[in-house]
Amino acid sequence: GENVEQHPSTLSVQEGDSAVIKCTYSDSASNYFPWYKQELGKGPQLIIDIRSNVGEKKDQRIAVTLNKTAKHFSLHITETQPEDSAVYFCAASTNAGGTSYGKLTFGQGTILTVHP
Protein backbone atom coordinates (compact mmCIF):
# COMPACT_ATOMS: atom_id res chain seq x y z
CA GLY A 1 0.00 0.00 0.00
CA GLU A 2 0.83 3.67 -0.06
CA ASN A 3 3.35 5.09 2.41
CA VAL A 4 3.68 8.83 3.02
CA GLU A 5 6.64 10.30 4.87
CA GLN A 6 6.48 13.90 6.11
CA HIS A 7 9.34 16.16 7.23
CA PRO A 8 10.13 17.94 9.41
CA SER A 9 8.10 16.80 12.42
CA THR A 10 8.45 20.26 14.00
CA LEU A 11 9.19 23.61 12.41
CA SER A 12 9.73 26.91 14.16
CA VAL A 13 9.89 30.19 12.21
CA GLN A 14 9.74 33.91 12.87
CA GLU A 15 6.70 35.88 11.76
CA GLY A 16 7.16 36.98 8.17
CA ASP A 17 9.51 34.11 7.25
CA SER A 18 8.59 31.31 4.86
CA ALA A 19 7.88 27.74 5.92
CA VAL A 20 8.30 24.62 3.79
CA ILE A 21 7.02 21.15 4.63
CA LYS A 22 7.94 18.18 2.44
CA CYS A 23 6.29 14.81 1.84
CA THR A 24 7.33 11.78 -0.15
CA TYR A 25 5.04 8.99 -1.29
CA SER A 26 5.67 5.46 -2.46
CA ASP A 27 2.82 4.56 -4.83
CA SER A 28 3.46 5.95 -8.31
CA ALA A 29 -0.27 5.56 -9.03
CA SER A 30 -1.16 8.23 -6.47
CA ASN A 31 -2.69 11.22 -8.19
CA TYR A 32 -4.32 13.38 -5.55
CA PHE A 33 -2.37 15.24 -2.86
CA PRO A 34 -4.23 17.37 -0.30
CA TRP A 35 -2.84 19.34 2.63
CA TYR A 36 -4.68 19.86 5.90
CA LYS A 37 -4.28 22.28 8.80
CA GLN A 38 -5.32 21.14 12.25
CA GLU A 39 -5.65 23.61 15.11
CA LEU A 40 -5.65 22.43 18.70
CA GLY A 41 -8.83 20.62 19.64
CA LYS A 42 -10.31 20.81 16.16
CA GLY A 43 -10.67 18.57 13.15
CA PRO A 44 -8.34 18.89 10.16
CA GLN A 45 -9.22 21.52 7.58
CA LEU A 46 -8.38 21.11 3.90
CA ILE A 47 -6.28 24.11 2.88
CA ILE A 48 -5.04 23.22 -0.59
CA ASP A 49 -4.82 20.23 -2.88
CA ILE A 50 -3.13 19.31 -6.13
CA ARG A 51 -3.75 16.68 -8.75
CA SER A 52 -1.03 14.85 -10.61
CA ASN A 53 -1.59 16.66 -13.90
CA VAL A 54 -0.51 19.95 -12.25
CA GLY A 55 2.99 20.84 -11.05
CA GLU A 56 2.17 23.79 -8.82
CA LYS A 57 -0.86 25.45 -7.31
CA LYS A 58 -1.12 28.70 -5.35
CA ASP A 59 -3.75 30.18 -3.08
CA GLN A 60 -2.73 33.53 -1.60
CA ARG A 61 0.13 32.82 0.84
CA ILE A 62 0.16 29.06 0.40
CA ALA A 63 1.39 26.98 -2.50
CA VAL A 64 1.93 23.32 -3.20
CA THR A 65 4.45 21.84 -5.64
CA LEU A 66 4.51 18.31 -6.99
CA ASN A 67 7.39 16.35 -8.49
CA LYS A 68 5.95 13.11 -9.84
CA THR A 69 9.30 11.79 -11.02
CA ALA A 70 10.80 12.06 -7.55
CA LYS A 71 7.47 11.24 -5.86
CA HIS A 72 7.46 14.18 -3.52
CA PHE A 73 5.32 17.22 -2.91
CA SER A 74 5.75 20.27 -0.71
CA LEU A 75 3.71 22.93 1.06
CA HIS A 76 5.06 26.47 1.01
CA ILE A 77 3.71 29.17 3.32
CA THR A 78 5.01 32.69 2.73
CA GLU A 79 4.83 35.70 5.05
CA THR A 80 3.92 33.48 7.97
CA GLN A 81 1.68 34.82 10.72
CA PRO A 82 1.12 33.59 14.30
CA GLU A 83 -2.30 32.27 13.27
CA ASP A 84 -0.55 29.88 10.87
CA SER A 85 0.67 27.98 13.96
CA ALA A 86 -0.95 24.52 13.79
CA VAL A 87 -0.27 20.92 12.80
CA TYR A 88 -0.08 20.38 9.05
CA PHE A 89 -0.72 17.02 7.40
CA CYS A 90 -0.04 15.94 3.85
CA ALA A 91 -1.87 13.02 2.25
CA ALA A 92 -1.92 11.02 -0.95
CA SER A 93 -4.49 8.89 -2.68
CA THR A 94 -5.22 7.22 -5.97
CA ASN A 95 -8.44 6.68 -7.83
CA ALA A 96 -7.03 3.90 -9.96
CA GLY A 97 -9.89 1.60 -9.04
CA GLY A 98 -13.13 1.47 -7.09
CA THR A 99 -11.54 -0.06 -4.01
CA SER A 100 -9.02 2.76 -3.82
CA TYR A 101 -11.53 5.53 -3.69
CA GLY A 102 -11.38 7.56 -0.51
CA LYS A 103 -8.30 5.82 0.87
CA LEU A 104 -6.16 8.78 1.68
CA THR A 105 -2.86 7.92 3.35
CA PHE A 106 -1.68 10.67 5.69
CA GLY A 107 1.77 11.79 6.69
CA GLN A 108 2.69 11.93 10.36
CA GLY A 109 2.18 15.68 10.65
CA THR A 110 4.35 18.78 11.16
CA ILE A 111 3.92 21.07 14.15
CA LEU A 112 4.46 24.60 12.83
CA THR A 113 5.11 27.37 15.33
CA VAL A 114 5.26 30.97 14.14
CA HIS A 115 6.86 33.29 16.69
CA PRO A 116 5.71 36.94 16.74
Add this chain to the structure above:
Amino acid sequence: NAGVTQTPKFQVLKTGQSMTLQCAQDMNHNSMYWYRQDPGMGLRLIYYSASEGTTDKGEVPNGYNVSRLNKREFSLRLESAAPSQTSVYFCASSEDPRGAKFFGPGTRLTVL
Protein backbone atom coordinates in the same frame (compact mmCIF):
# COMPACT_ATOMS: atom_id res chain seq x y z
CA ASN B 1 -25.09 25.16 7.57
CA ALA B 2 -23.43 23.17 10.37
CA GLY B 3 -21.04 21.17 8.13
CA VAL B 4 -20.06 17.88 9.78
CA THR B 5 -21.31 17.26 13.30
CA GLN B 6 -20.29 14.48 15.68
CA THR B 7 -21.66 13.23 18.98
CA PRO B 8 -20.55 12.76 21.65
CA LYS B 9 -17.51 15.04 22.06
CA PHE B 10 -16.03 12.96 24.87
CA GLN B 11 -16.65 9.41 26.09
CA VAL B 12 -15.11 7.09 28.64
CA LEU B 13 -15.81 3.37 28.35
CA LYS B 14 -14.79 0.29 30.24
CA THR B 15 -13.22 -2.61 28.39
CA GLY B 16 -15.94 -4.71 26.79
CA GLN B 17 -18.59 -2.00 26.65
CA SER B 18 -20.17 -0.99 23.38
CA MET B 19 -21.06 2.37 21.94
CA THR B 20 -21.99 4.14 18.73
CA LEU B 21 -20.42 7.34 17.48
CA GLN B 22 -22.80 9.46 15.48
CA CYS B 23 -21.95 11.64 12.48
CA ALA B 24 -24.09 13.80 10.23
CA GLN B 25 -23.37 16.21 7.37
CA ASP B 26 -25.65 18.77 5.79
CA MET B 27 -23.69 19.43 2.59
CA ASN B 28 -25.40 16.72 0.51
CA HIS B 29 -22.10 14.90 0.09
CA ASN B 30 -22.04 11.38 -1.26
CA SER B 31 -18.85 10.24 0.46
CA MET B 32 -18.33 9.91 4.20
CA TYR B 33 -15.40 8.62 6.25
CA TRP B 34 -14.33 7.60 9.71
CA TYR B 35 -10.73 8.20 10.81
CA ARG B 36 -8.87 7.69 14.04
CA GLN B 37 -6.01 9.90 15.12
CA ASP B 38 -3.29 8.67 17.45
CA PRO B 39 -0.20 10.60 18.56
CA GLY B 40 2.62 10.41 16.02
CA MET B 41 0.58 8.35 13.56
CA GLY B 42 -1.40 10.90 11.62
CA LEU B 43 -4.92 9.91 10.64
CA ARG B 44 -5.86 6.38 9.67
CA LEU B 45 -8.97 5.43 7.75
CA ILE B 46 -11.28 3.01 9.56
CA TYR B 47 -14.20 2.78 7.13
CA TYR B 48 -15.63 4.84 4.35
CA SER B 49 -18.84 5.07 2.39
CA ALA B 50 -18.57 6.21 -1.21
CA SER B 51 -22.32 6.63 -1.48
CA GLU B 52 -25.54 5.89 0.37
CA GLY B 53 -25.94 2.17 0.82
CA THR B 54 -22.27 1.26 0.39
CA THR B 55 -19.45 0.89 2.89
CA ASP B 56 -15.89 -0.35 2.60
CA LYS B 57 -13.02 -1.13 4.93
CA GLY B 58 -10.14 1.24 5.35
CA GLU B 59 -6.71 0.71 6.84
CA VAL B 60 -7.75 -0.25 10.41
CA PRO B 61 -11.31 -1.73 10.40
CA ASN B 62 -10.88 -4.47 13.01
CA GLY B 63 -13.12 -3.98 16.05
CA TYR B 64 -15.44 -1.53 14.30
CA ASN B 65 -18.65 -1.61 12.31
CA VAL B 66 -20.36 1.16 10.38
CA SER B 67 -23.81 2.02 9.11
CA ARG B 68 -24.63 4.50 6.37
CA LEU B 69 -28.13 5.21 7.62
CA ASN B 70 -28.97 7.64 4.84
CA LYS B 71 -27.12 10.21 2.79
CA ARG B 72 -26.63 12.49 5.81
CA GLU B 73 -25.64 10.05 8.54
CA PHE B 74 -22.75 7.63 8.98
CA SER B 75 -22.30 5.93 12.36
CA LEU B 76 -19.37 4.01 13.81
CA ARG B 77 -19.95 1.23 16.34
CA LEU B 78 -17.55 -0.36 18.77
CA GLU B 79 -19.08 -3.70 19.78
CA SER B 80 -16.60 -4.57 22.55
CA ALA B 81 -14.28 -1.70 23.35
CA ALA B 82 -10.60 -2.36 24.00
CA PRO B 83 -7.91 -0.04 25.44
CA SER B 84 -6.24 -0.04 22.00
CA GLN B 85 -9.27 1.84 20.71
CA THR B 86 -8.49 4.83 22.89
CA SER B 87 -8.14 7.58 20.31
CA VAL B 88 -9.68 10.67 18.78
CA TYR B 89 -12.24 9.77 16.13
CA PHE B 90 -13.05 12.05 13.22
CA CYS B 91 -15.90 11.81 10.78
CA ALA B 92 -15.50 13.49 7.41
CA SER B 93 -17.33 14.01 4.15
CA SER B 94 -16.67 15.09 0.59
CA GLU B 95 -18.36 15.38 -2.75
CA ASP B 96 -15.19 13.96 -4.30
CA PRO B 97 -14.66 10.24 -3.56
CA ARG B 98 -10.87 10.58 -3.60
CA GLY B 99 -10.74 11.66 0.00
CA ALA B 100 -12.15 13.59 2.91
CA LYS B 101 -12.51 17.35 2.61
CA PHE B 102 -14.62 18.43 5.57
CA PHE B 103 -13.96 17.04 9.02
CA GLY B 104 -16.09 17.11 12.13
CA PRO B 105 -14.77 18.34 15.51
CA GLY B 106 -13.91 14.84 16.71
CA THR B 107 -14.84 12.47 19.55
CA ARG B 108 -12.22 11.84 22.20
CA LEU B 109 -12.68 8.24 23.39
CA THR B 110 -10.92 6.67 26.36
CA VAL B 111 -11.26 2.94 27.05
CA LEU B 112 -10.20 1.88 30.52
